[in-house]
Amino acid sequence: MRPTLRQLQYLLAITDTGRYADAALRVNVTQPTLSEQINQLELELGARLIERGRHGAILTPIGRVVAERARRVLQDMEELKSAARSGEDGLSGRVRMGALPSVGPYLLPEAIKRLHAAYPDFRLMVREERTAELAAGLAEGTFDMAIATASDISAAQADHLFTESVWVCSAPNDPLAASREPVTLADLAGRELLSLGRGHKVTAIAQVIAAEADCRLSSEYEGTSLDAIRLMATTGVGLAVLPGIYTMREALRDPDLMVRRIDHPVARRELSLLFRASSPLADSFAVIADALRQTAAGFPPQAFVRN
Amino acid sequence: MRPTLRQLQYLLAITDTGRYADAALRVNVTQPTLSEQINQLELELGARLIERGRHGAILTPIGRVVAERARRVLQDMEELKSAARSGEDGLSGRVRMGALPSVGPYLLPEAIKRLHAAYPDFRLMVREERTAELAAGLAEGTFDMAIATASDISAAQADHLFTESVWVCSAPNDPLAASREPVTLADLAGRELLSLGRGHKVTAIAQVIAAEADCRLSSEYEGTSLDAIRLMATTGVGLAVLPGIYTMREALRDPDLMVRRIDHPVARRELSLLFRASSPLADSFAVIADALRQTAAGFPPQAFVRN
């Protein structure tokens, strides 16, 4: 692209030295080269920039404003280079993560804090989406990575994080509240289950459980957030089906709610860190996955299923 | 200079289209060229910018910040180009003028106003200096032009503007105040003349007159501005020697001062617009000189010597 950056450098060298020969020395070319390139620059810009003569080289008024702007262009380029260089080692820059809304708010704040402490230049931009949107965003490049169930997004590469248990929550006066032991599917027979709206992973799990246990899944009271269905459960309209991490973080401390783990092979959710196989951020993913696992390790063990 | 502006353009084309082939089309090169240049860009910056694959081209986090900065660099370059183009026709930009302090304040404000009305993009930067500094500044390129006496700065090319008459001013009770006719040198014999400090053109003229008329030039009360020596003259300590334009603009309306023209071939000052012969601003100089002459034409004719 004309003018060339090099031509601008030449112009500045002449501006600073006031003499072609000295300027040529400074930019490590011969004086004729400089002369030719400056002529070309003037031709391209359609303006006389330099007044030549025995006195050396003097800038014209236009030459002065061009030189000033040239300085700025070169400065910007230097900044670009150093910005690129800053990302050389370790984690840095803005990495975009997609996360299921049933994990993100309860796991990521702490994990981000942990990562930020170790890598101050690192910024994780999180956006909550449902499984289908995460898959699409990952494919298109809207996300660099995502936290979701690996089996739902087969196109991506997965780094397994942990397997959540699934819990059922009821009002304290509910018959289920009589025990704290894990419930069997038989205990749920005929009951009404509450879950998030269509498209959410927890809803998909609740659907499978509902089919197995022969109970209905509420479509009348579809919640939009886990907090919403938790609060519905406290009123006794049904049983909230909640994932382990959320249950430990939010439901356990609610005195108006009783929680019991569901004891069944299908009542689990394997969460992984997902990314495109072609992504060059492999090292970063390992570090981030570690941070997420460490954060998860801080939760009560009941939140997870061993292995 | 690496990276090249063209490489940045290529990066942006890929950023916008998300596909090498489409990007190549947009920047009018073939896909392999693009591929090679981007590889080189990555090598130069030492960072992976693009994640390639069947899905097309997706930017890495570092790639995103580099692309953002690239946009800025190219934008700055566009601005540089249009800045250069803006000076193509007529007067524009910041032209630096040097002027004798005995002309500048009394002639230039009006001339600048006139020029600015005709050429809105034009800015004249004026700096007042004595003859020697004007000569040096013109040679070094500190000034694009100067208003001074051509014969004093022979190295420069001159465009004659006008020839000022020289006046002598006295207190109203001075014997010289008896008439309004031009004074001869005989009238000044034995008197004390007041002028600016050493190095000023008006002082040089006063010195010649003092030598011819056999009178002293005050070194005890050397003024630094024409206003200062005018005020000294009103106190009766001596006769102020003042140039025509200043006399018309400032001295004439002072009721405590009588002014008379000096009638002698040496009592004149030829002022020219001076510039380096090599300066490419020849067209501009003609326009500026015209504006100065027109401004001068607005003064009373006594300020000047015909021819």
Place this chain on the structure above:
DNA sequence: TATTTTGTTAGGTAAAACCTATTTAACTAC
């Protein structure tokens, strides 16, 4: 008039940027 200083012009070379054609890689479809 000779000399020095400063930038320009000429002619040739080596590096780069590009091109066409081909190859590789990773999905998709049958």
Place this chain on the structure above:
DNA sequence: GTAGTTAAATAGGTTTTACCTAACAAAATA
């Protein structure tokens, strides 16, 4: 699981251009 499709990468050759050395022209000084 093979064939087809759609991306980008590689190979080999051509053109452009940035650069060099050498010779030249202009202007100022000795």
